Amino acid sequence: MPSNELARAMALPGLLFDFDGPVCDVFAGLPAPQVAHELKELVASCLPSARVDVEATDDPLVVMSVAYKAGPQLGAEIERALMAAEVAAVAVAGDPTPGAVQSLREARAVGRRVAVVSNNSAECVHAFLERQAIGHYVDHIVGRPSGQPDLMKPEPFSLHKAADLLGLQVSECAMIGDSLTDIQAAHAAGTIVVGYANKPRKRQAFVEAGADCIVDGMDEIASALRP
Template sequence: MPTDPVATAATSADTLLFDFDGPICNVFAGVPAPGVARELTRLVTSKDEAAGRKAAETDDPIEVLRIADAADVMLGQEVERALTAAEIRAVAVAGPPTPGSVDALRAAAETGRNVAVVSNNSGECVAAFLDRHGLRKYVVEIVGRPADQLHQMKPEPYPLLQAASLLDVDISTCVLVGDSVTDIQAAHAAGADVIGYANKPHKHEAFAASGASAITDHMQAVADALIGEQNA
């Protein structure tokens, strides 16, 4: 059995669930997130000034969406559609996949594991990016943002449980690779294992405090663990 925590978590799982923004793609690399957040905030403000003032305090498009949905479900739906359109534009110019992610997806599929993407980004933008980079063949299921149930976005466990249901696997046999505390919270709530991808230095401490099973700075570590098992 491997003694490295990343290798232990990755190779003990029958199913790998990957968050999208971070582990696979830097979604807003070409279309910066603060600009998208401002665009969405203008939409929110035009319908609800109080929610717009609150939305103006964040530069995170997903957080603007949460604020809109909390203020009014119909407004949340309108903002969700606008965000989906912005995400699709963004992934077209986001650049290449996260280093190591292609190897990780390929290794997971080639070792006979189920692979799914579970994301608070829209399923449409995930599919567009995977197709653009020839990665769709490695991914069995995509569970994107639940557009009609926005309250079920991570850190709620719904996306992970939905992926497990679609794959017909027990969630306890899954490991999620995610780059946020909400990913870790969602995995714990669902009953899955979780590898924290610390793509920023401050995330190490946050992930450790949140109880991540393993933490890595590089997606290649996930790939190497699976490739190592394959070559053993």
């Protein structure tokens, strides 16, 4: 039996799924540090003085964000390269997260409105959903705002946009995410948030961050949605 909080979350008319984690392990086949290294090399070739600012990170999204701080043209160049890398990554990412397809299928079966809300590009989300033949379970995709990395989660912008596209108030939606930025964005937006603790250390972090409920597997989401 799902917890009362999980049952309450799954009873809401709108479900917002983070992508990297709950649906797909984006960089399973093309590791994020490798992508970050390639982006850092591009930063150095475009603007050598900016290399020192990105050298310490292995996170491609951080490289992109720092590039935008160095200048909009450099940021746009790095974002284009990141989008191409993300699309390439999901092509070799393997199967969806265990329980993800079942969760999306059950959500559709019981009439929930579903959006994927991601800091990854909408293009890579679409490519993966189509490759896996599960795009028909998703009503809308809200990827990172192009050219505006400051609006990525933990900012609530994408959650508000997703709710609008679903024709719902954001308070009528539940967010399902596997990172602290998902928890923070949901709190800022005013949505119930389900923390997906796909690594043992995440559970306590989600408790401390104030997740409304926590699951260890996406199959728990599917079970909670079944009538």
